[in-house]
Amino acid sequence: MAASLTGLLKPWTPRVLLVRWSRYNPYYLEPEPRKEVYHIPETELTPEQKEERELKSVRPIKAATNSVTSSVFNDPVLSKFVNMMMKDGDKIIAKGIITQTLENMKRKQVEKYHKAPEGKKAETECNPYAIFHQALENCKPVIGLASIQKGGKFYQVPIPLTDDRRRFLAMKWMITECRDNKHRRTLMYEKLSQELLAAFSKEGNVVKRKHELHKMAESNRAYAHYRWW
Amino acid sequence: MLFNRSLPAPARPSSITTLDGSDSEYVDNYKYLGVWLDCKLSFQTHIKHLQSKIKSRISFLFCNKASFTYAAKHTLVKLTPSITVPSVLSPKPHILPTTACQSEQHLGQYYTVPPSHFHTVFPHGLPPRYQQQVKTFNEGCVMVRQPALELISHLKRADYSKPTLRYLLYGVKGSGKTMSLCHTVHYCSTQGWLVLHIPDAHLWVKNCKELLPSSYHASRFDQPIQASNWLRNFRTTNEHFLSKIKLRQRYVWTKRESTEEGRPLGELVDMGVSRVKSSSDVVGAVLKELRLQAGGTEGGFRLAVAVDGVNGLWGRTTLKKEDKSPVAPEELTLVHNLRKMINNDWCGGAVIATLSQTGSLYAPSSAYLPQELLGEEGFDSMDPFVPVPVSLYSEKEFESCYLYYLDRHWLQHPHSQTEEGKKELIFLSNRNPSVLERLCAFL
Numbered sequence: 001m002a003a004s005l006t007g008l009l010k011p012w013t014p015r016v017l018l019v020r021w022s023r024y025n026p027y028y029l030e031p032e033p034r035k036e037v038y039h040i041p042e043t044e045l046t047p048e049q050k051e052e053r054e055l056k057s058v059r060p061i062k063a064a065t066n067s068v069t070s071s072v073f074n075d076p077v078l079s080k081f082v083n084m085m086m087k088d089g090d091k092i093i094a095k096g097i098i099t100q101t102l103e104n105m106k107r108k109q110v111e112k113y114h115k116a117p118e119g120k121k122a123e124t125e126c127n128p129y130a131i132f133h134q135a136l137e138n139c140k141p142v143i144g145l146a147s148i149q150k151g152g153k154f155y156q157v158p159i160p161l162t163d164d165r166r167r168f169l170a171m172k173w174m175i176t177e178c179r180d181n182k183h184r185r186t187l188m189y190e191k192l193s194q195e196l197l198a199a200f201s202k203e204g205n206v207v208k209r210k211h212e213l214h215k216m217a218e219s220n221r222a223y224a225h226y227r228w229w
Numbered sequence: 230m231l232f233n234r235s236l237p238a239p240a241r242p243s244s245i246t247t248l249d250g251s252d253s254e255y256v257d258n259y260k261y262l263g264v265w266l267d268c269k270l271s272f273q274t275h276i277k278h279l280q281s282k283i284k285s286r287i288s289f290l291f292c293n294k295a296s297f298t299y300a301a302k303h304t305l306v307k308l309t310p311s312i313t314v315p316s317v318l319s320p321k322p323h324i325l326p327t328t329a330c331q332s333e334q335h336l337g338q339y340y341t342v343p344p345s346h347f348h349t350v351f352p353h354g355l356p357p358r359y360q361q362q363v364k365t366f367n368e369g370c371v372m373v374r375q376p377a378l379e380l381i382s383h384l385k386r387a388d389y390s391k392p393t394l395r396y397l398l399y400g401v402k403g404s405g406k407t408m409s410l411c412h413t414v415h416y417c418s419t420q421g422w423l424v425l426h427i428p429d430a431h432l433w434v435k436n437c438k439e440l441l442p443s444s445y446h447a448s449r450f451d452q453p454i455q456a457s458n459w460l461r462n463f464r465t466t467n468e469h470f471l472s473k474i475k476l477r478q479r480y481v482w483t484k485r486e487s488t489e490e491g492r493p494l495g496e497l498v499d500m501g502v503s504r505v506k507s508s509s510d511v512v513g514a515v516l517k518e519l520r521l522q523a524g525g526t527e528g529g530f531r532l533a534v535a536v537d538g539v540n541g542l543w544g545r546t547t548l549k550k551e552d553k554s555p556v557a558p559e560e561l562t563l564v565h566n567l568r569k570m571i572n573n574d575w576c577g578g579a580v581i582a583t584l585s586q587t588g589s590l591y592a593p594s595s596a597y598l599p600q601e602l603l604g605e606e607g608f609d610s611m612d613p614f615v616p617v618p619v620s621l622y623s624e625k626e627f628e629s630c631y632l633y634y635l636d637r638h639w640l641q642h643p644h645s646q647t648e649e650g651k652k653e654l655i656f657l658s659n660r661n662p663s664v665l666e667r668l669c670a671f672l
Contacts, residue, residue, distance in 0.1 A: 072644040072653060073672060099671040106671070107365045110638055114367040127641040128671070 024062050029055070031064040033074075067091075077133065077167070084171050100189035102128040105197060125200070135199035139170035139206045143217045148226050157226045158217035173206050174199070181205060230256055232270055331373050331381070337629040339370040342415060350418045352462045353428040354537065356407050358666060366637045372629060374405065376619045377412040383615065384417070384579055389524065389531060392573045395580040395611055397539070400619035401597050403663030406583045407537055409619055413581055417533040422578070423470050423519065425463070425534045425570070431541035431588035433563050437548055440556070445510050449562050450548075456508035456563060460501045463515070470530065471495030474522060480514050482507050494518060513566040520570060524577025532578030534570055538585035542568055543607030545591050568610065582611070622660040630662070634669050642672040 032038075045053070067079050078098065086094040105128040113124045125131055144161040147154050161169070178191040198204030245253045258267045258274045265275040331340065342350075347369060355363075363369040380396055387394055398406045417424050433455055443449040464471065474494040481487040482504070488497055494515065501511030523532035536542075542564050548556040558564045571580055584602045586592055596602050603611060622630060631651060634640045644650040654672075658665040 072647070072649050073642060102671040106639075106641060107361070111365050111367070113638060114365075126638055127643075129642060 027059060028062045029059050031061050031068070033064060033068045033070045035070050075129065077136070078129075080167070081132075081171050084168075085175055097188050097192070101192045101196070102132070104189055104193040105131055108193070108197065131200045132196060135196045136167070136170050136174075138199050138202050139174060139210055140166040141169055141210045141213050142166075143214065144169070145213065145217055145220070146227070148223075150226055155223045155226055156216065156220050157223045158220055159227055170206075170210075173209055177206050177209075230259055230266070231268060233268060234270060331378065333378065335373045336375065336378070337372065337623075337625045339372050339629065339633055342369040342371060344369070346415065346418070349465060349468070350415055350424070351411065352465045353459075354407075354414065354426045354535075355411055358663070359408065362666075366639075370633065371408065371412050371415075372626065372633075373412075374409060374619075374626065376405075376617050377409040377416075379617055380409070380413045380581065381416050384413070387579065389577050392576050393578055393580055395571065395573060395582065395614040396617055397599060397611065397614045398581070398583045398617050398619050399597060399599050399602075401621070401661070402586055402594075403661045404619045404621050405662045406585065406619045408662075409617075410535055410537055410581060410583050414533065414535050417531075417535075418466075420531075422531040422533045423467055423523075425516075425519065425532065426466065427459070427534075427536045427567065428462075429541075429585070429588055430536055430538045430564075430567070431585070431590070433561065433567075434541050434544075434546040434548065434558055435588075435590060440548060440550075441506070443509065443562050444507070445513075446562070449560055449565065450550075450556060451506075451509040451562050453505045453508050456512045457502055457505045460498055460508060460512060460515075464495075464498050464502065471498060474518065474530075476518055477521060478518075482510070509562040513562060516566050516570050520575045523575060529577060534578065534580045536567070536571065536580070536582045538588055539571070539582035539611075540584050540589055540592070540602040540604075540607060542571070543604050543610065544589070547590055571610070582614075622662055622665070624660075627655065627660050627665075630665065640669055640672060645669070645672045 040049070067083070068074075082091065082094045082098050085097060106126060109124055109126045109128075109131070113121055113126055116124060125134075141161065143158050144165070145156045146159045148157045149155075174192075174195060178188060178195055182191045195204055195206060199206050245255060247253055258265055260266075265278055267274040347363065359369075376398060380398075383394070383396065398409055400406050414424055414426055433452060437452050437455065439453055441451040441453060443451045472493045472495055475491050476488065476494065476497065477490060479487060479490050480497070482500075486500075486504075488500065497511060497515060497518075501508045501515070504511075519532055523530065542558060544558065546556050546558055546561070548561075550556055559568070571582070573580075584597070584599060586594060586596055586602060589602065592602055599611070599614075599616060600608060631640075631654070635646065640646060642650070645654065650672075654665065654668060658668055
């Protein structure tokens with residue numbers, strides 16, 4: 001859409017324009033980056049998939065973002081974490097920090113694995129992706145607090161959280177903990193790997209913060225009926 | 230054939246005659262209706278024949294075992310339990326006998342450097358990422374590749390009464406030049422040579438905090454810290470030679486200090502390490518002594534000069550004199566003496582050098598050929614040399630590396646252990662050793 005406009009623009013307008021707008025006409029369909037979908041032969045398609053394919057041949061499709069890949073190593077949760085770490089749109093630095101973190105975690109665990117006696121070898125988890133996901137799970141709060149006004153005063157009311165909100169809180173706490181509460185001279189990947197490994201074994205400050213939130217919610221259960229949704 | 234199931238074998242009759250007078254032949258094994266029968270009526274002979282038939286049919290698969298995936302090898306071995314072929318399944322590196330016994334058939338396989346050698350042979354000189362890998366895996370394994378084997382074969386067959394041969398390893402960034410150099414240095418060390426390993430010549434032409442004017446020569450500059458560091462590592466590498474080599478000349482350092490003729494080399498090196506101010510001149514003296522004594526017939530030793538990043542010796546430096554004018558490389562004592570070492574006017578050893586764009590100064594990042602990196606002056610000084618190209622991993626070498634990482638539990642991502650993941654690794658790294666290593670680090 002935007003590509004056809006470049007011929008009509010004035011010389012002072014920049015020639016490189018954003019192609020993926022954040023507001024597309026709802027007529028546009030989402031792109032499909034996964035390779036397996038295109039490898040299904042004609043005969044094995046269900047009627048819904050056939051309908052979808054026919055729709056895609058007539059409707060326009062949104063441009064894919066830069067972070068979406070057809071690579072087998074693509075991880076949506078990790079991409080979200082990278083985006084949250086990013087400052088001033090510098091994804092290269094954020095992605096570099098995350099890859100260094102994963103490498104650091106793997107190095108520590110593999111070293112422990114090779115030095116462990118035979119019986120303990122199976123217990124050490126060496127996969128940095130598994131550690132990351134498990135650590136994030138351990139940091140997700142189950143219940144949150146909302147500030148609700150009743151009779152001129154504000155009360156902290158325990159409310160249920162959606163999955164997205166829980167994931168967001170876990171990642172946010174992890175990043176702020178590493179940025180604020182660690183020694184000034186340690187590098188971010190070192191801080192992150194220490195904190196993630198601690199969260200994996202349910203220790204560390206982030207898990208403590210989650211427990212404190214749970215305790216606050218438990219202590220405020222009397223106000224639970226202030227919630228009307 | 231006489232059938233008998235009891236333990237002692239029946240005595241062989243001398244001859245058997247049939248009823249019509251002709252002799253019939255006595256055999257121990259006979260094939261009848263597709264089955265091999267033997268005297269004990271056991272199936273052993275039949276099994277043996279089947280084994281040899283299978284072996285002849287699938288022998289090519291065992292010969293090419295390095296090119297198979299782990300899963301394929303597993304299936305192969307499960308199908309043929311009776312055939313004992315050692316090390317088909319174990320991508321675990323073989324402990325190849327010694328560096329001296331490695332040959333063409335070991336191409337692509339890994340050999341383990343004994344842990345004791347790491348502190349003595351390699352106090353410096355290994356790439357930093359490789360050192361990290363050694364620490365993580367708790368062992369140091371080097372892949373046997375074509376350039377290193379070529380160098381070792383040249384070193385075995387060279388004539389050491391003739392002037393020294395210079396060997397130059399060149400290749401694109403990350404193709405394994407430094408590792409091939411370290412492999413050759415390890416070989417020389419195990420053969421009892423004296424190894425002069427300069428880990429990176431670029432470190433001497435940049436980032437020098439203290440640049441002292443030389444006391445020996447008015448227009449030259451000394452680098453005390455770099456020289457004393459190098460002398461310390463040299464001392465660790467060649468402990469056993471230091472007491473055996475005697476100096477042939479008297480060296481005067483200051484009005485009150487001098488080292489007499491006939492003193493052991495160890496004393497000179499210790500003096501250089503302790504007296505940091507004159508360490509650059511000590512380095513020059515050490516190099517001169519070794520050059521003179523290398524080819525000697527009585528108590529002669531072979532000298533291997535291994536220089537990484539030799540293109541740093543010619544070119545430009547980033548150092549400045551006090552009046553902000555740039556320092557040329559020949560105005561540095563260390564570089565001046567090393568250049569004399571690389572000349573082929575001495576005999577009894579070899580010079581093995583590597584080009585490196587990574588640490589180089591004012592060189593474009595796409596340059597990797599000798600002509601581009603050495604410059605005119607450098608090429609003329611190095612000429613004639615034996616060029617040894619170092620290429621990216623071949624398919625077999627890539628397989629071997631991939632299996633090694635799997636064996637050491639380094640590739641942890643579940644998808645990286647599938648065929649799809651492997652194809653993606655080949656695509657992303659283009660079989661470049663260092664790029665592959667960096668990719669596998671976070672996968």
